[in-house]
Amino acid sequence: MRVIIFGLLLSIVILNWLWPLPLPLAVKVLVAVCVIVASQYQFWSRLSSGSVFAPEFPKPLIILFNWAVGTVLFLTLLQLALDCGVLVIALVTWQPVHIGAEARIAVGGVAALLAATGVVNALRVPPVRDEIVVIRGLSPLFDGYRLLQLSDLHITRLFSAKWAARVVARANAAGADLIVVTGDFIDGSVDMRRADIAPLARLRAPDGVLAAPGNHEYFFDYADWMRHLSALGFDVLENQHRIITRGTASLVIAGVTDRSAHRHGHTVPDLDAALDGSPRDAPVVLLDHQPGDAPAAAARGVALQLSGHTHGGMILGLDRLVARGNNGFVSGRYDVAGMTLYVSNGTGLWPGFALRLGVPSEMTRFHLRAG
Numbered sequence: 001m002r003v004i005i006f007g008l009l010l011s012i013v014i015l016n017w018l019w020p021l022p023l024p025l026a027v028k029v030l031v032a033v034c035v036i037v038a039s040q041y042q043f044w045s046r047l048s049s050g051s052v053f054a055p056e057f058p059k060p061l062i063i064l065f066n067w068a069v070g071t072v073l074f075l076t077l078l079q080l081a082l083d084c085g086v087l088v089i090a091l092v093t094w095q096p097v098h099i100g101a102e103a104r105i106a107v108g109g110v111a112a113l114l115a116a117t118g119v120v121n122a123l124r125v126p127p128v129r130d131e132i133v134v135i136r137g138l139s140p141l142f143d144g145y146r147l148l149q150l151s152d153l154h155i156t157r158l159f160s161a162k163w164a165a166r167v168v169a170r171a172n173a174a175g176a177d178l179i180v181v182t183g184d185f186i187d188g189s190v191d192m193r194r195a196d197i198a199p200l201a202r203l204r205a206p207d208g209v210l211a212a213p214g215n216h217e218y219f220f221d222y223a224d225w226m227r228h229l230s231a232l233g234f235d236v237l238e239n240q241h242r243i244i245t246r247g248t249a250s251l252v253i254a255g256v257t258d259r260s261a262h263r264h265g266h267t268v269p270d271l272d273a274a275l276d277g278s279p280r281d282a283p284v285v286l287l288d289h290q291p292g293d294a295p296a297a298a299a300r301g302v303a304l305q306l307s308g309h310t311h312g313g314m315i316l317g318l319d320r321l322v323a324r325g326n327n328g329f330v331s332g333r334y335d336v337a338g339m340t341l342y343v344s345n346g347t348g349l350w351p352g353f354a355l356r357l358g359v360p361s362e363m364t365r366f367h368l369r370a371g
Contacts, residue, residue, distance in 0.1 A: 009076050013195050018085075034068070041070060051220075064121060125163065128148070146367055151183065159349070170363065174363070187219070189224070210253055212260075284302045290309045290326065294327070
């Protein structure tokens with residue numbers, strides 16, 4: 001299937017867009033080779049590190065690959081749209097089908113510009129986004145409590161130490177009472193990412209920094225990463241909870257392992273275990289990397305679930321496809337049987353497809369209100 005899909009993409013771009021252009025043969029061949037090389041980005045990534053999820057190239061080369069892949073994808077879609085439009089016009093006017101060189105050049109320019117914009121959007125350090133959440137049963141002592149969510153950092157050679165340090169500075173300046181990270185810290189082994197992830201040790205909040213694992217932690221040495229994250233100061237909740245207190249009032253922060261854990265021989269998500277021993281009258285905030293199990297959490301009485309994983313769909317239109325694989329949840333706020341679910345677009349992005357159009361990255365500051 002992968003061969004068929006890439007073959008279709010390459011045939012549209014090379015044969016239907018590139019070859020009819022009035023360019024010297026040598027130029028056409030060179031561009032065709034570049035298109036083929038770009039289309040095999042994941043193959044080159046696996047060669048560089050052993051994993052498609054961790055391209056171990058210099059950062060400028062990763063940026064160039066993402067721009068080239070995006071250009072090929074957008075060019076495919078735009079060329080198809082151009083072909084269909086010209087065909088309709090030809091049928092209506094009963095004239096021969098003809099696409100001029102100017103139209104092909106314009107389509108190529110728009111595709112390249114869209115891809116460049118997408119990469120720039122992906123690489124930014126996101127601003128803090130504010131959300132107010134009313135929680136039934138929340139004590140007035142917690143009214144105004146501020147919780148900052150980071151998610152899907154994907155620390156890599158693309159989102160490296162300098163980017164991570166800027167994220168930490170902005171997160172610490174947000175003035176949150178508690179910082180949480182809802183999974184996908186990294187792509188790569190501890191040895192590969194040790195320097196890049198080091199700035200995250202400087203995250204600070206009065207009630208600490210809690211986290212839940214994401215699926216990408218399992219793609220590498222999960223146990224090694226859990227030890228390293230703990231050494232950096234993260235309290236990773238693996239089917240566990242912590243209790244935050246204000247006077248006689250309590251707020252439970254629970255976290256579960258990722259839905260993909262069973263495929264890697266690790267402990268599956270268990271919300272009952274995570275809440276075992278927690279105060280019955282205290283509202284629960286759940287950290288669950290993937291949003292698909294939100295209805296079960298709502299049935300269990302969770303007040304607020306924070307998730308990520310989807311990256312918001314990355315590109316408008318693509319978000320509808322991503323939602324289908326996540327029980328309909330892809331970006332932003334949902335009411336799930338009285339529980340508030342918030343799905344973060346992600347603070348970073350997987351470097352294998354680092355483009356954002358119409359779906360901005362985020363770090364989200366929640367202001368809890370007593371209801």
